[in-house]
Amino acid sequence: MTSTVRPEGAPAPALPEFPMPRATGCPFDPPPALKAEQERGPLRTVRLWDGTTPWLATRYADQRALLSDPRVSADVTRPGYPSPAPVRGSSFSFILMDDPEHARQRRMVTAPFTIKRVEAMRPAVQRIVDGLIDTMLSGPPRTDLVQSFALPVPSLVICELLGVPYTDHDFFQENSKTIISRSATPEERGAAHAKLIGYLDELVGHKTAAPADDLLSKLGTRVEAGELSRREAAEMGVLLLLAGHETTANMIALGTLALLEHPGQLALLRDTEDPKTVAGAVEELLRYLNITHGGRRRVALEDIECAGEVIRAGDGIIVPNDIGNRDPEVFTDPDRLDLRRDARRHVAFGFGVHQCLGQPLARMELQVVYSTLYRRIPTLRLDADPKELPFKHDGSVYGVHELPVAW
């Protein structure tokens, strides 16, 4: 697939396998082999699980250029698309579509994610966060922060916004986990996806019959108007439910771990009441942790010149935002967590037309969490050996499965 000319008969150089493992003891840093590729050059090639060899765009500037290039497709059904794992019968709505259909569907769900609407939700999110902390403080002085806090905050919020009963959270969390796990078999992933689709399809049906003031009811109205099929509405629901809680939950737990391991940085957050300082800290944590660590996946629709090479039409492209966010050309001393730096240019929410729809909501939730948790529990500490923590190496969203804490 590559445009590089090799002398006849010369052996093909071994390509690095992607994704690469993180170094033991460095849970917040991208894999060393990935960073080595960035040092070797802006456009590399890697080998995937199925033997295909897509391009890897290692530098921040090229990553943004490719993700905003209309000649680059996010359509998972196109030949050459670098699939992260074997798939069977799953579809993830408009995140894996191109314009104009992507834009048409995305527009149907943008309203609740505008900054104005999200700010109106801030007091309710503050109440949720305070309520969960009250519950933690009223029990024994130790807990698994993932189950008691990191997962319930975004799950409660996205359930409220979509109109999904929170009492079903065990069901959708279990199935979400399987869908984003790289170690689940295609059959397991397909079955989990089918269960979630069935569940949301039924809910959209109920909402169409008895609409409420929530996003699924609005999608139900679109179905009735013939603008969407029930299946498309259910797929959008799955995308929002999954994207809305898995990502933010991992940012809360992994962010807390990173802060507990950098006590000077945690003190900055705990001791401030300045919303701008908190907002800046959230951007830096997003940059530093970049939890969507599997890379943005794309395929070229036409020949594209990039970094002195030609990406041919049909070539797969992987854009690993985790190393984009550690590009020394853009961020000084990029491997240092520095809550005071201006990190707003980070690409943790992607870039271009598929840039995260939920980012105003995610930012607000994280600002509320990070400005409340350590202030209300100033003695919060890790209650485990950091080397023993179970990290989510096998999923498309990085984080910790459990975070034992005490106070």
Ligand code: HEM
């Ligand atoms: C800290 C939390 C979050 C992170 C790090 C994150 C990250 C991302 C990234 C990297 C993308 C781009 C995918 C691509 O280009 O292929 C994306 C897209 C998306 N995110 Fe998020 N996300 C977060 C929270 C949320 C929340 C709370 C929602 C709300 C429901 C959400 C909904 C979406 C949707 C719908 C898309 C697809 C957008 C499109 O294709 O047009 N995300 N997210």
